[in-house]
Amino acid sequence: MALTGLDIYKLLPKTNCKKCGRPTCLAFAMQLAQKKANLSDCPDVSEEAKRVLGAASAPPIKLVTVGTGARKVEIGEENVLFRHEEKFYHPTGVAVTLHDDLDDAAFDNRLKKINNLKMSRVGTEIEIDLVAIINKSASAEKFADAAKKVSGGSHLNIILSSTSVDNMKAALANCAEKRPLIHGANADNCESMAALAKEKNCPMTVTAPTLEELADLAERVKKVGVEEIVLDVSGDKPKEILQKLTRIRRAALKKNFRALGFPMITFACDDDAFQEISMASTYLVKYAGIVVVNTCEPWGIMPLLTVRANIFTDPQKPIQVEPKLYAVGDAKEDSPVLFTTNFSLTYYTVEGEVEGSRIPAFILSVDTGGTSVLTAYSGDKLNDKVVAKAMADAQVETKVKHRKLIIPGLVAVMSGKLQETLGWEIMVGPREASGLASYLKTVWKP
Amino acid sequence: MEIPNVADKWTSGVNEVTIGATKDKGGSRQKTITVGGSKCIPFMDFEGNPGHKPVIAMDVYDIPPDDWTETLTRPFADVINDPAQWAKKCVEQYGADLICLKLDGIHPDKGNKSAEDAVKTVKSILAAVGVPLIIWGCEHDEKDNEVMPKVSQAARGENCLLGIVSQDNYKTLTATCLADGHSIITMAPVDINIGKQINILVSEMDFPLNRIVMFQSTGALGYGLEYSYSIQERERLAALTGDKMMSMPVICDVGHEAWRSKEAKSNDNDVPQWGPREERGPMWETITATSLLQSGVDIIRMNHPRSVAAVKKCIDRLY
Numbered sequence: 001m002a003l004t005g006l007d008i009y010k011l012l013p014k015t016n017c018k019k020c021g022r023p024t025c026l027a028f029a030m031q032l033a034q035k036k037a038n039l040s041d042c043p044d045v046s047e048e049a050k051r052v053l054g055a056a057s058a059p060p061i062k063l064v065t066v067g068t069g070a071r072k073v074e075i076g077e078e079n080v081l082f083r084h085e086e087k088f089y090h091p092t093g094v095a096v097t098l099h100d101d102l103d104d105a106a107f108d109n110r111l112k113k114i115n116n117l118k119m120s121r122v123g124t125e126i127e128i129d130l131v132a133i134i135n136k137s138a139s140a141e142k143f144a145d146a147a148k149k150v151s152g153g154s155h156l157n158i159i160l161s162s163t164s165v166d167n168m169k170a171a172l173a174n175c176a177e178k179r180p181l182i183h184g185a186n187a188d189n190c191e192s193m194a195a196l197a198k199e200k201n202c203p204m205t206v207t208a209p210t211l212e213e214l215a216d217l218a219e220r221v222k223k224v225g226v227e228e229i230v231l232d233v234s235g236d237k238p239k240e241i242l243q244k245l246t247r248i249r250r251a252a253l254k255k256n257f258r259a260l261g262f263p264m265i266t267f268a269c270d271d272d273a274f275q276e277i278s279m280a281s282t283y284l285v286k287y288a289g290i291v292v293v294n295t296c297e298p299w300g301i302m303p304l305l306t307v308r309a310n311i312f313t314d315p316q317k318p319i320q321v322e323p324k325l326y327a328v329g330d331a332k333e334d335s336p337v338l339f340t341t342n343f344s345l346t347y348y349t350v351e352g353e354v355e356g357s358r359i360p361a362f363i364l365s366v367d368t369g370g371t372s373v374l375t376a377y378s379g380d381k382l383n384d385k386v387v388a389k390a391m392a393d394a395q396v397e398t399k400v401k402h403r404k405l406i407i408p409g410l411v412a413v414m415s416g417k418l419q420e421t422l423g424w425e426i427m428v429g430p431r432e433a434s435g436l437a438s439y440l441k442t443v444w445k446p
Numbered sequence: 447m448e449i450p451n452v453a454d455k456w457t458s459g460v461n462e463v464t465i466g467a468t469k470d471k472g473g474s475r476q477k478t479i480t481v482g483g484s485k486c487i488p489f490m491d492f493e494g495n496p497g498h499k500p501v502i503a504m505d506v507y508d509i510p511p512d513d514w515t516e517t518l519t520r521p522f523a524d525v526i527n528d529p530a531q532w533a534k535k536c537v538e539q540y541g542a543d544l545i546c547l548k549l550d551g552i553h554p555d556k557g558n559k560s561a562e563d564a565v566k567t568v569k570s571i572l573a574a575v576g577v578p579l580i581i582w583g584c585e586h587d588e589k590d591n592e593v594m595p596k597v598s599q600a601a602r603g604e605n606c607l608l609g610i611v612s613q614d615n616y617k618t619l620t621a622t623c624l625a626d627g628h629s630i631i632t633m634a635p636v637d638i639n640i641g642k643q644i645n646i647l648v649s650e651m652d653f654p655l656n657r658i659v660m661f662q663s664t665g666a667l668g669y670g671l672e673y674s675y676s677i678q679e680r681e682r683l684a685a686l687t688g689d690k691m692m693s694m695p696v697i698c699d700v701g702h703e704a705w706r707s708k709e710a711k712s713n714d715n716d717v718p719q720w721g722p723r724e725e726r727g728p729m730w731e732t733i734t735a736t737s738l739l740q741s742g743v744d745i746i747r748m749n750h751p752r753s754v755a756a757v758k759k760c761i762d763r764l765y
Binding site: 082083084119120121211212215216219237238239242243246247250251254255257259260273274275277278279281282285286297298299300302303304306307309310311313315344345348349352356434437438441442 | 447448449450452487489490492513554555585636665667668669670671672673675676679680683706707708709719720721722725726728729730732733736737739740752756757759760763764765
């Protein structure tokens with residue numbers, strides 16, 4: 001359990017010396033409890049206090065890093081069960097399987113396909129993170145070959161999956177510098193796997209049928225000296241996996257239960273791609289640190305990556321689209337021009353309705369710091385000058401011949417002033433985006 | 447090693463709402479559907495009764511939708527001009543738990559069909575299928591206030607789920623549903639406070655709480671899904687901790703929203719890097735639904751038969 005301000009106070013010198021910059025030791029203790037101060041601000045703190053407070057302030061879920069360099073995957077160190085309470089910090093790593101028993105051509109083909117699983121949607125590149133090499137052949141040589149090929153032939157991070165310690169050792173000889181995740185430790189082999197992981201400084205998973213055994217394994221691995229552990233959450237049924245994911249996250253966050261204070265990996269693999277991606281996205285929104293799938297088609301991977309983008313968005317911070325002029329459909333010089341704000345939800349709602357109307361149009365997304373129309377207007381982030389500047393920045397007058405601007409119905413009140421500042425005819429659009437299609441069809445005339 | 451008990455103790459839960467009425471209850475449905483009743487975080491039945499399984503309502507339109515792609519129209523090609531046959535196909539072939547009749551055709555811009563037309567359509571569907579019916583207006587306030595009361599009267603006693611009412615327009619439909627024994631859908635645009643407010647307004651007209659279903663407007667995958675997700679999650683938490691004005695079951699409009707997105711509807715030639723629409727579209731709809739399920743959803747409106755089948759299977763495996 002997290003320490004309270006009073007618990008912390010008891011460990012401080014209680015001299016009220018003010019050297020930490022706070023009026024009293026109690027005030028400092030309260031700020032420490034709220035994580036608004038650092039213990040190092042106190043020059044007189046005892047070793048005992050450092051030890052106790054250091055252990056208590058360690059994150060309840062350990063941060064684990066797979067891979068190296070800019071593409072490394074960091075998972076764990078999450079603070080909440082529900083994203084609205086704060087936010088989810090470390091986006092789930094998405095992994096695709098590659099079996100080592102494929103013949104050379106099929107292997108190379110699939111690896112190439114996996115490497116190309118990058119897509120661009122709403123102006124952002126999205127991509128998977130890891131290849132999971134599965135030692136299906138049970139041969140050390142084949143596993144090592146596969147590791148070598150992936151290490152040299154892919155930019156992606158690696159998961160090595162084998163329950164054979166010898167095979168793992170052979171594969172690690174070819175890719176340990178990539179810091180792969182070692183998957184395959186269980187009750188029978190976990191000490192030997194852990195010794196390997198420790199030697200090569202790699203993160204590793206532990207696999208067990210129950211949470212009790214999983215916690216035991218994590219402790220055993222820790223004793224060997226491995227710090228970066230990932231819990232392999234498996235089960236006979238998706239329901240069991242989903243409930244285990246929640247139980248582990250709750251145990252770590254609400255009970256500060258250290259033996260399960262690690263990020264989690266789930267294998268969602270299923271021959272039916274619809275079920276596989278359904279379950280992978282389910283586990284993803286409910287706390288999996290890494291999800292592994294077989295599907296390597298963009299129509300399966302893109303929704304999974306999009307769920308991740310959505311759920312790991314910071315709920316406190318509105319998401320913004322780039323403030324600029326967007327052409328919807330084949331917009332030409334006589335097409336209507338509308339403006340809205342750069343709050344992405346507002347923008348995409350408007351864009352969707354305009355697109356639905358099948359009338360090509362220009363939408364000017366005005367920079368309001370990512371706030372909605374009414375919020376921006378009330379905060380004076382949306383006024384005639386802001387719109388005029390956005391019109392000028394986007395050089396709207398060079399894009400269309402007419403001089404008519406459709407404004408959101410919610411800010412009809414600014415039309416007079418805007419007309420004056422801009423010198424354009426102002427047309428007041430509907431109050432809700434849903435009215436846009438009919439507005440464009442009936443009211444708009446170039 | 448012993449694992450700490452992490453089951454939360456909740457004091458309350460989601461209301462149960464029954465849709466449809468059989469013969470002995472004054473209707474003509476062959477079965478009724480009860481939703482809600484959950485007393486736990488979605489699918490966490492180790493801490494409380496999970497309530498009724500989420501159900502799927504398939505959309506049927508009174509006029510052929512003009513914005514559907516070929517991938518979406520093909521499964522309904524033979525029935526798309528006949529709402530009754532369309533509904534029958536959804537129930538008999540595609541396993542719909544309920545039918546959601548969307549009265550788009552009454553909208554002044556989409557055909558401006560009359561109340562008599564709408565009543566005829568409703569009656570034909572009631573005659574064609576035995577499942578309960580959701581009837582969804584065109585979201586044009588004046589036209590809905592003119593047509594929905596007549597539709598409500600025509601379906602009197604069937605205990606349909608009618609919607610939608612918003613804080614700016616709720617009195618007419620609330621009074622009508624109260625008089626004709628229907629349940630109602632309250633709508634708030636991704637705003638939890640307005641969501642509660644509209645429930646209070648409707649209940650102040652003496653509308654029973656166990657006949658209200660909440661709609662927070664749905665963000666499709668990639669288009670605001672996280673807003674709906676978090677609001678629905680907060681609504682579920684509010685229900686579990688005893689907020690009576692936030693304890694209604696939740697409905698989502700997944701099909702329509704998912705299929706409006708580029709990722710679902712774009713032609714293969716335009717987005718070769720995204721893969722074929724035949725897979726891509728149904729997958730987009732499926733994943734919108736399965737992700738939202740984790741936030742706490744009781745009724746999902748859907749379109750494509752493949753997505754319906756996948757989501758039903760997913761629910762069965764998690765429930």
